[in-house]
Amino acid sequence: MLVPNPKLVPLTLSDDERRVLEGWTRRRTTAQALALRARIVLTCAETGESNTVVAQRLNLGRQTVATWRARFLRDRLDGLSDEPRPGRPRTITDDQVEQIVVTTLESKPANATHWSTRSLATRVGMSQSAVSRIWRAFGLKPHKIDTFKISKDPLFVDKVRDVVGLYLDPPAKAVVLCVDEKTGIQALDRSAPVLPMLPGVPERQSFDYIRHGTTSLFAALEIATGQVISAVKRRHRHQEFLAFLRTIDRNVPAGLDVHVILDNLSTHKTPAVRTWLLKHPRFHLHFTPTSSSWLNLVERFFAEITVKLLRRGVHRSVTALEKDIRSWIEQWNTNPKPYVWTRTADQILESLAAYCQRINDSGH
Structure with a gap:
């Protein structure tokens, strides 16, 4: 039989108080601080022990136990809530x-x-x-704006499931390549020398520039390894695309099927391309929905090379630009990093459906 400490004021709970306190300790939605205070009071009532012993039982400081015991004895359940903090009175209603x-x-x-x-x-x-x-x-930011475009492709759902299925569950004895062209890459030279970065001063470029022509980058990103097969060409007709398919064919081992994810550019669907594909049955084309370039992982690679090479690059000729692009991709392939796709087709479609619902409910 427990003998109460004569120096402590007895802490006795009514049935209602005990039920409320036990509920606070069990409910998931109860704040952790409130649940802890409820456990302190319940332990004090059940054991009748000193603040020091209760603190040891709960692995707390003695002063913490003393504070919440006293608050409960004074104000009962209301005493376990946080007291208003002192400070300037609220002026905004x-x-x-x-x-x-x-x-x-x-x-x-x-x-x-x-x-x-x-x-x-x-x-x-x-x-x-x-x-x-x-x-x-x-979370209001009136100065910011995001852009979006909803695909009108009648086969949108089927294409999303097809492409995402390749990302999440690629076929055996095959490689999956994300293919696209980055066209109109400009060889830009600044009108004045670039001033290097100094402590407290960023690198500075003149705002005007001299154009020396453009080139196009054809890239095929292997989703499993992050390796990139590439070609740099001055034009981007179906002839150049066919030549790039031949480059892919030479670089992929003969015993593997080749699944190519690409967009709906007209140069990808010409009779010459279809004829070539019939002669190379190991190639399988998977088209993303219209206006859905975000589904093609090679776009992430294009963003990488843009930020790290092209945006701040200075080139006095297209030849110099193409040399830098080839060198950069060669360096990339020495330590490639694959981009990992994580969202399922169902998650994407549910998210888009919710977004479309928001648009319909916006009143615009």
């Missing part, structure tokens, strides 16, 4: 917050396409910093 949110979402200023913190603050008679804080709290 809920109605003012609602006004800012509604105005941001449902109206535009007379002389602009979107609100700024200053223009909205002037409109509602509040400070710019207050508007900024409310925007951050609700």
Whole structure:
């Protein structure tokens, strides 16, 4: 039989209090801090032991146990909630917050396409910093805009399942290649020498440039390894595409089928291409839906070479540009990194369906 500590004020729970406290310790939605306080009170009531012993049982500090025991004895269940913290009284009402949110979402200023913190603050008679804080709290960013395009391909669902199926479950004894052309790559030379980066000063280029012509990059990204088969050509007709298919044919071992994911460019579907494919039955073309280049992983590779080579590159001739492109891809292939596709076709289609529903419900 437990003997209560005579120095402690007895902590006795009613049936209702015990039921509420036990519920707080079991419910998933209960805040962790509140659940811990409930366990402290339940342990104190069940054992009658000192704050030190209860603290040891729960692996807590003695002062923590003493604080919540005293708060419960004083205010019962209400004492376990956080007390209001001292500080400046709130000056912005809920109605003012609602006004800012509604105005941001449902109206535009007379002389602009979107609100700024200053223009909205002037409109509602509040400070710019207050508007900024409310925007951050609700995730409102009127200055930003995203673009989108919904594919109208009647075979959209079938093509998504086909392409994603190749990514997630590639066929045996085959390679899967993502193929596309990056056309119109310009050989650009700056009108003045590039100034190198210095401490506190970024690299600087003149805003104007001299064009020296364009070239096109044909690339086939192997999804399993990240290796890239490439060719650089001055034109991008079906003849160049056929030549690139022959390059792929030479680089892929003869015993493997070749599954090629590519877009709906007209040069990919000419009679000459179809004739060549009939003579090379190991090649299987899988077309992405129209307006859906995001399904082709080679676009990620194009983004990589754009950021790391082309965007800030300086070239005085197309020949120099092509040499740099070949060198960069050669270096890439020494340590390739495959891009891993993770979303299933069902997840993609569900996400697009939800997005289309949002568009339909937007009132535009």
